[in-house]
Amino acid sequence: MVRQGDADVRSDGFVLTTRRHYVIFNPASGRGHGGRRIETYQRLLRDSLDDVTFAATTRPGEERDLAEHAVADGYDVVVAVGGDGTWSNVADRLVASTREDVALGILPSGTGNDFGRNFGHDPKDPAEAVRVLTEGNTRAVDVGRVDSASAPEHEPDRMEPRHFLNLIGFGFDVAVIDAAASARFLRGELLYKVTALRQLFRFPGVGVDVTAEGGAKRESTQLMLTVSNGRFFGGGFPIAPTATVCDGKLHACLIGDAPPWTRLKLFNLAERGRHTTSARVEMLEDVGFRLRFLEPPRFEVDGELRRAAEATVAVRILPGALQVVAPPE
Numbered sequence: 001m002v003r004q005g006d007a008d009v010r011s012d013g014f015v016l017t018t019r020r021h022y023v024i025f026n027p028a029s030g031r032g033h034g035g036r037r038i039e040t041y042q043r044l045l046r047d048s049l050d051d052v053t054f055a056a057t058t059r060p061g062e063e064r065d066l067a068e069h070a071v072a073d074g075y076d077v078v079v080a081v082g083g084d085g086t087w088s089n090v091a092d093r094l095v096a097s098t099r100e101d102v103a104l105g106i107l108p109s110g111t112g113n114d115f116g117r118n119f120g121h122d123p124k125d126p127a128e129a130v131r132v133l134t135e136g137n138t139r140a141v142d143v144g145r146v147d148s149a150s151a152p153e154h155e156p157d158r159m160e161p162r163h164f165l166n167l168i169g170f171g172f173d174v175a176v177i178d179a180a181a182s183a184r185f186l187r188g189e190l191l192y193k194v195t196a197l198r199q200l201f202r203f204p205g206v207g208v209d210v211t212a213e214g215g216a217k218r219e220s221t222q223l224m225l226t227v228s229n230g231r232f233f234g235g236g237f238p239i240a241p242t243a244t245v246c247d248g249k250l251h252a253c254l255i256g257d258a259p260p261w262t263r264l265k266l267f268n269l270a271e272r273g274r275h276t277t278s279a280r281v282e283m284l285e286d287v288g289f290r291l292r293f294l295e296p297p298r299f300e301v302d303g304e305l306r307r308a309a310e311a312t313v314a315v316r317i318l319p320g321a322l323q324v325v326a327p328p329e
Contacts, residue, residue, distance in 0.1 A: 018050065018051070019051070019076035019077050019136060020051045020053075020074070020075045020076045020077070021045070021049050021051060021052045021053070021075065021076070021077045021078075021079055021105070021133075022052075022053050022055065022066075022069075022070035022073070022075040022077070022078050022079065023041075023045060023052060023053065023054050023055070023079040023081060023105075023107075024055050024056070024057065024063050024066045024067065024070075024078065024079065024080050024081065024086070024090060025038050025041070025054065025055070025056040025057070025081045025082070025109075026056070026057045026063060026080075026081065026082035026083075026085075026086040026109075026110075027056055027057065028057070028060075029081075029082030029083045029085070029086050029109050029110040029111070037081070037109040037126060038056070038081075040126055041081055041107055041109070041126055041130065042054060044126060044127060044130040045079075045130060045133075048130055048131075048133075048134040049134065053070075053075070055069075057086075060152075060154045061089060061152060061154065061155060063080060063082075063086055063089045063090050064089045064090070064092065064093050066090075067080075067089070067090040067093035067094060068093050068097070071093065071094065071097045071099055071102055075102065076101070076102060076103065077102070077103045077104075077105050077133075077136075077325060078090055078094060078102060078103075078104060078105065079104075079105035079106070079107060079133065079325075080104065080105070080106055080107070081107040081109050082107075082109050082110045083108065083109065083110010083111050083112055083113050083303065084110060084111075084112050084113065084114055084115050084165070084166055084302040084303045085110065085302055085303040085304045086110060087104070087106050087110075087115055087116075087165055087302070088115075088163075088164055088165045088166070088301065088302035088303070088304065089304070090104060091104050091143065091163060091164075091165050091322055092162060092163040092164070094322060095143050095163045095318070095321050095322055096163065100323075102323070103138050103323040103324065103325050104322060104323065104324045104325065105133045105324075105325040106119075106121070106129075106324065106325070107126065107129045107130065107133065108121050108122075108123040108126075108129055109123070109126075110123075110303075111235070111303070112233070112234065112235045112236075112303065113235075114166050114167070114230065114232040114233050114234070114235065114236070115165045115166040115230055115232075115245075115302070116129075117230075117231070117232045117236065118230045118231060118232070118244070118245050119132075119324075119326040119327055120327060132325065132326065132327055133325050135327075136325060137325065137326065137327065137328050138323045138324065138325055138326070139246070139323070139324055139326045139328075139329065140246065140320035140321075140322070140323055140324075141165075141245040141246055141320065141321075141322055141323075141324050141326075142229055142245055142246055142247070142248060142249075142317050142318060142319050142320060142321065142322075143163050143164070143165065143229065143317075143318045143321040143322050144163065144164045144165070144167075144168065144227070144229045144250060144315060144316070144317055144318070145161060145162070145163050145164070145315065145316055145317075145318055146161060146162045146163075146164065146168060146301065146313060146314070146315050147161050147314040147315065147316060148161070148308055148309065148310060148312065148313045148314045148315075149161060149308070149309040149310075150162060150299070150301075150306040150307060150308045150309060150313075151306060151307060151309070152304055152305070152306050153298075153305045153306065153307060156307070159309050162301055162306070163318070163321075164229065164301045164302050165229060165230070165245075165302055165322075166228065166229055166230040166232075166233065166302050167226055167227065167228045167229065167230065167233050167239070167240075167300075167302065168226070168227050168299055168300060168301050168302075168315060169224065169225070169226045169227075169233070169299060169300045170206060170208065170222075170224070170225045170226075170291070170293075170297055170299045170300075171203070171205065171206035171208075171222055171223060171224045171225055172196075172199060172200075172203045172206075172223050172224035172255075173224050173226060173233075173234075173299075173300055174298050174299060174300055174305065175199045175202070175203045176195050176196045176199050176234075177300055177303070177305060178305075179195040179198060179199055180195045193234075193235070193271075196234065196267065197264075197267070200260055200263045200264055200267060201260045201263075203223070205221045205222065205223055205257035206221065206222055206225070206293070206297075207220075207221050207222075207293065207294055208220075208221075208222055208225055208291055208292065208293050209291070209292040210225070210252060210254065210284070210289060210290075210291055211289065211290045211291075211292075212252070212284050212286040212288070212289050213286045213287050213288035213289065213316070214286050214287075216284055216286070218254060218282065218284070220254075220256060220257075221256070221257045222254055222255060222256060222257060223255045223256065223257045223258060223263060223266070224253075224255045225252065225253070225254055225255070225291070226239055226240070226252070226253045227250050227251070227252045227253075227289060227291075227315055228240035228243050228250065228251045228252075228253065229243070229245055229250060229251075229317065230243060230244075230245050231243045231244070237270050237271055237273075238270075238272075238273035239253050239270065239273075239275075240253060240283070241273040241276060242283075242285075246319075246320070248287070248317060248319040248320075249285045249286065249287060249317060250285070250286060250287065250288065250289065250315065250316070250317045251283060251284075251285050252283065252284040252285075252286075252289055253275075253276075253281065253282075253283055254281065254282045254283075254284070255270075255275065255280065255281050256280040256281070256282075258280055262280070265278075266278060266280065266281070287316060287317050288314070288315060288316035288317065289314075289315050289316075290312060290313075290314050291312065291313045291314075291315070292311060292312045292313075293308075293311050293312075293313075294311065295311055296308040296309060296310055296311050297311070297313065299313070
């Protein structure tokens with residue numbers, strides 16, 4: 001056994017970190033795909049870690065409670081196994097705890113896995129994701145925060161501020177998530193693309209006033225408004241092509257409303273990150289935004305649908321607020 005930092009390296013190359021890991025599985029992630037990955041991940045983690053505890057959710061949002069339990073019990077790394085929603089719920093509780101000595105580990109098993117794309121995670125390669133976790137390299141990443149109170153639709157009485165890892169979205173984005181919930185036999189990138197194409201011809205647009213912290217103002221009807229910390233959304237669309245999760249900024253993408261066939265052109269451009277070349281699209285970068293709607297909006301936070309308590313939603317960036325286990329830059 002060879003010692004490397006806070007880890008031991010076995011003769012066969014496996015690294016056994018001395019950190020205490022609490023692993024939260026979401027069997028419902030990826031439309032049930034997460035449940036089928038549990039056995040594989042447990043085997044890989046037991047082979048690679050010398051102190052690991054497993055837990056699994058039994059209801060929507062329970063990963064938040066499990067994460068709080070792990071933080072209170074002094075675990076060094078809280079690992080979320082799922083997709084963007086699972087990772088986001090756990091991250092929200094880690095940031096809220098104010099513990100600076102706890103890190104988030106992410107293992108992909110969800111629908112979009114967009115936050116993981118910022119670190120090169122391949123959802124089809126669980127062994128590689130576990131290897132990254134085992135190596136234990138951590139990076140300080142930015143976290144977004146919705147300061148305005150909102151509640152998840154499955155818990156309408158739980159009004160609260162909310163941290164997010166990847167993105168919040170309004171308008172067309174929400175319509176697509178609604179449609180995807182009733183779609184059958186589809187998963188991952190294909191699920192988003194098919195349901196999005198259908199909504200291109202149905203969604204009426206949304207009126208919103210956008211005010212950036214630096215003073216920029218926009219008032220118009222949008223097909224979609226996203227405010228991103230990371231680069232990707234919707235299963236790999238580079239909606240904020242210049243964003244990184246450590247640049248200290250939020251990236252607002254305003255896609256102006258348009259006739260159906262123009263929407264289709266914008267959709268095709270967005271798939272390649274070229275939507276920003278259109279005159280109907282504007283990118284704003286700032287440390288915070290105030291978004292004012294005609295009524296309290298429904299919106300998504302890393303894939304989770306929420307409803308705001310008021311018609312104005314305030315969002316800002318928290319630079320370097322979370323340690324994430326990830327490959328070196």
